[in-house]
Amino acid sequence: MKSLYLKFVIITISIMIVSGITSFLLSNAYYQVKLKPYNDQKNTNIALDIATFVGENPNTNLNAYLESIGNIGYHLYLINPNGQNKFFGSPFRDETLSDETIEQVLNGQIFHGMLHFSEGTFVTGFFANELTNTIGVPLTHNEQKYALFLRPDIELLFNEMRKLFAWMLLFAILLSIIMVVLSTKYLIKPITKLTKATKTLSNGEFDVTLDIKRHDELGELSQSFLDMVKKLEQTEDIRKEFISNVSHDIQSPLSNIKGYTNLLADETLSTEEKEKYISIINGEIQRLSTLTRQLLLLASLDRNEDIVKKEVFRLDIQLKELIKSYQWLIGEKGMMLGYSLSPTEIYGDPSLLYAVWDNLLTNAIKYNCAHGSIDITIEQKEKTVCILVKDTGIGLSETNAKRIFDRFYRVDTSRTRTIEGTGLGLSIVASIVKLHHGDLRVESDENQGSTFIVELPTQ
Ligand code: ADP
Numbered sequence: 001m002k003s004l005y006l007k008f009v010i011i012t013i014s015i016m017i018v019s020g021i022t023s024f025l026l027s028n029a030y031y032q033v034k035l036k037p038y039n040d041q042k043n044t045n046i047a048l049d050i051a052t053f054v055g056e057n058p059n060t061n062l063n064a065y066l067e068s069i070g071n072i073g074y075h076l077y078l079i080n081p082n083g084q085n086k087f088f089g090s091p092f093r094d095e096t097l098s099d100e101t102i103e104q105v106l107n108g109q110i111f112h113g114m115l116h117f118s119e120g121t122f123v124t125g126f127f128a129n130e131l132t133n134t135i136g137v138p139l140t141h142n143e144q145k146y147a148l149f150l151r152p153d154i155e156l157l158f159n160e161m162r163k164l165f166a167w168m169l170l171f172a173i174l175l176s177i178i179m180v181v182l183s184t185k186y187l188i189k190p191i192t193k194l195t196k197a198t199k200t201l202s203n204g205e206f207d208v209t210l211d212i213k214r215h216d217e218l219g220e221l222s223q224s225f226l227d228m229v230k231k232l233e234q235t236e237d238i239r240k241e242f243i244s245n246v247s248h249d250i251q252s253p254l255s256n257i258k259g260y261t262n263l264l265a266d267e268t269l270s271t272e273e274k275e276k277y278i279s280i281i282n283g284e285i286q287r288l289s290t291l292t293r294q295l296l297l298l299a300s301l302d303r304n305e306d307i308v309k310k311e312v313f314r315l316d317i318q319l320k321e322l323i324k325s326y327q328w329l330i331g332e333k334g335m336m337l338g339y340s341l342s343p344t345e346i347y348g349d350p351s352l353l354y355a356v357w358d359n360l361l362t363n364a365i366k367y368n369c370a371h372g373s374i375d376i377t378i379e380q381k382e383k384t385v386c387i388l389v390k391d392t393g394i395g396l397s398e399t400n401a402k403r404i405f406d407r408f409y410r411v412d413t414s415r416t417r418t419i420e421g422t423g424l425g426l427s428i429v430a431s432i433v434k435l436h437h438g439d440l441r442v443e444s445d446e447n448q449g450s451t452f453i454v455e456l457p458t459q
Helices: 004-056 062-073 099-106 123-127 154-202 217-264 271-303 315-332 350-366 398-403 425-435
Strands: 074-079 085-088 135-141 144-152 311-314 336-340 345-348 373-380 384-391 439-445 449-457
Touching: 004 062, 004 123, 004 135, 004 144, 004 154, 062 074, 062 085, 099 135, 099 144, 154 217, 217 271, 271 425, 311 315, 315 336, 315 350, 315 373, 315 384, 345 350, 345 449, 350 373, 350 384, 350 425, 350 449, 425 439, 425 449
Parallel strands: 336 373
Antiparallel strands: 074 085, 074 144, 135 144, 311 345, 373 384, 384 449, 439 449
16 A cells, blocks of 8 residues: 555656646747747847848958857858868857758858758757757859858857756755655655554554644544544443443342342241332332333433423422422421412423423432422523422532432432432433423522522423
């Protein structure tokens, strides 16, 4: 498998090569179409100027004149009809030229060797130092006919520029390759780190660190990854704690049942003792049954919203029915219950919401003081309705108030330890309220009492 790094480097360098070749081909086409005719015309004018000057100044020393032009930066070739010829300036690389061409120029025609120089050649044709790549013009000096062939001495005129451009190109290519290699490493590094971190995570290790301080998409991805790891770790912790809580809460009633069943096997037990043990066993069975019922309900609440079967019903009537069913218990404990329940219609799941009021009311009874009081109120708001369950019980500290909605959380005081409970009731309440898109909060003062407030949308 090729690494992303290698692929990126190969692709970028390939792009550089392809664009280099393409731009070379395009500039060649531009040279052939535009520059070549222009270059030909320019040099034709220069050659004609020389021929005119020589023709108009018979006293000029032709050899010396052409010699000096050759020294300025031109390759020149002069030939007369007798075949006497001479080169000026630095020599041509290739000196072949057809007699026919020479003849035509001697007869007064202009030879456009530059324009017709091998069409197929690339832009490099510009540099071809050949006699066929020249401009040929007829020249008359002191009534002697000549043919003059000329081309600029690129070596002499542009040598430094050529070298400069060659070095520039070389440096540009080398630097680009180095930059591509380094920048790719910089780009790919976070992905390599992320891959490593993902492997660590898939091995069940949450101790993942990513020192990525970038502010681009990769930095964002790394941050999201770290957030996800944190959440996964929390979920894993909650799962472990949940399993250990469930195991403990099932294990302890089971061992009590086992212990008391063994005791019951003793035939010497009195009837009162037997009844006492049976009642303890029944209590434990009841506890187990409540626990499993609550766990099942929590599991189905967790799974999806389909469980919620909403309809419009009278909330005040439902609460009154609930109060009625607990009246005997409240009276037995010597407590007072007051309520203010104005007629209220609400759109929700009646049986799930019944479980909410049931939990809140039983808690208000369980965690109340002897002869304490409970108040249940409905407060109408514009689009919501608030149900307040207020007690004058043991109350909650600020820290405990924050945690009571967690699964299995029970305030651990000598007072609460004597009260039966699973620590699941309020988490069920919270889940149901959430499924109704409502809000649940508690206001409480230790040893003063608590008020649980459920705010639900009416529609
Ligand atoms: P359970 O009552 O079965 O223990 P809950 O989830 O209903 O579980 O309550 C969680 C904890 O919150 C209780 O154990 C208790 O410590 C505390 N709590 C709940 N209701 C009240 C209340 N009305 N006053 C004081 N503490 C309360």
